[in-house]
Amino acid sequence: MADKHSAGVLLFRRDAAGAVEVLLGHMGGPFWARKDLGAWSIPKGEYEPETEQARTAAGREFTEELGLPVPAGAWLPLGEVRYGSGASKKVLIAWAVEGDLDPADVVPGTFPLEWPPxxxxxxxxxxxxxxxxxxxxxxxDKLVAGQRPYLDRLSAQLAG
Structure with a gap:
């Protein structure tokens, strides 16, 4: 089975002292409801590399997940990470964008799920x-393990 491809945006901002903060989303649905550590993600989603550009998909998925467009700013490439096992292997490509948004303005998209199973x-x-x-x-600590390399890559880009 082919790997699933996802694309996302790691939004970051600097506080008054210049310290970096990143925006994460807590994954929705009943499986994640009582989890915190390792249950957050950058806004991302699947795309078909044969029919859509990864950066286009990253912007679309950010908007679908948060209900808000990606703030204007330079898109810093953070590259790919591969994670998962078995039939659920994933390839994620991400960009970092400096910008701000109020989490209270987020209106998340939804997905259907058979529940209870x-x-x-x-x-x-x-x-x-x-x-x-x-x-x-x-x-x-909050991010799913497979996405943690993006924090190091962002720090390296900003240290530049």
Missing amino acids: RSGRFAQFPEIDRAEWFDPVTAR
């Missing part, structure tokens, strides 16, 4: 159930 009933769940700004150290 094998019940025949489908419900709509938010793609993310909340978004928050975190310093990079806290973000490392």
Whole structure:
């Protein structure tokens, strides 16, 4: 089975003292509801590399997940990471964009899921159930493990 391809945007800002913060979304749905550490993600989503450019998909998925467009700013390439195992291997390509948004303005997209499992009933769940700004150290604990390299890559780009 082919790897799934996703693209995303790691939004970052600087506080008054110049310290970097990154915006993460807590994954929605019943599986993630009671989890915190390792249950956050950069806004991202799947795309078909044969029919869509990764950067276009990253912007579209950011908007779908947060209900807001990517703030204007330079797109800094953060490259690819591969994670997952078995049939759920993923290739994620991401960019960092400096900008700001208020997490209270987020209106997440939804997805259908059979819940409870094998019940025949489908419900709509938010793609993310909340978004928050975190310093990079806290973000490392919050992020799913496969996305953590992006924090190092962002730091390296900003140290430049």
